[in-house]
Amino acid sequence: MNLFERQLRVQRGYGLLFLSAFLLLAGGVTELSAQMKNRHVQSWELLTPKLSGKRGETVYAKIRFTLTPKAHLYTTMKYEGEGPNPTEITFDTSFVQLNGAIESSSKPILHFDPNFSVNSDSVYTEYWEGTVTLTIPLKIAKNAKRGKRTSWVNILFMTCDDKVCIPPMDQRFEIEFNVKKG
Missing domain, CATH: 2.60.40.1250 (Thiol:disulfide interchange protein DsbD, N-terminal domain)
Structure with a gap:
């Protein structure tokens, strides 16, 4: 594997990490807004x-x-x-x-x-x-x-x-x- 392929693989890894973090935070925001309702x-x-x-x-x-x-x-x-x-x-x-x-x-x-x-x-x-x-x-x-x-x-x-x-x-x-x- 050459240097270019390694960099591409690392970038994809960061992309998946970013997407996972975003989805986790979006779920947290949805949960937080649901909690804001007075039960x-x-x-x-x-x-x-x-x-x-x-x-x-x-x-x-x-x-x-x-x-x-x-x-x-x-x-x-x-x-x-x-x-x-x-x-x-x-x-x-x-x-x-x-x-x-x-x-x-x-x-x-x-x-x-x-x-x-x-x-x-x-x-x-x-x-x-x-x-x-x-x-x-x-x-x-x-x-x-x-x-x-x-x-x-x-x-x-x-x-x-x-x-x-x-x-x-x-x-x-x-x-x-x-x-x-x-």
Whole structure:
């Protein structure tokens, strides 16, 4: 075997090594993205994909989530010291603003939470279980341009069950707004 044939064989070997590494990494990325799904949440649904209102009016975005049995999603209640990350709801503020309290279709549960109790200190958390609809009051700015535009609402949330907590994750929804004359 001459020098040229050896170099060609080495190059093929590196090519196979590179291809193997690429396929391994691609499989890892696929696995990582599959792990990024929150196993406690069965579904999210934007019930109001289109909202319409006049400048200065309040419209209501509604989002429903369903959790697996024994799982819970923490409310917007903030905790001192040890405790879960509260749910945070943010939205495009370029032409709407929050106008009042966010309401839920079911009353939150206030319960001792062993996931966040350290050194026998009792931590009571507030959370939802099952299927819950959140209603978010959004006031359209008085100077908003008329017409259709796409906006967004984002929910940063944390879930736990009796054995494990999943780090906070985002769920983002796009909403089509129609700002009417008025």
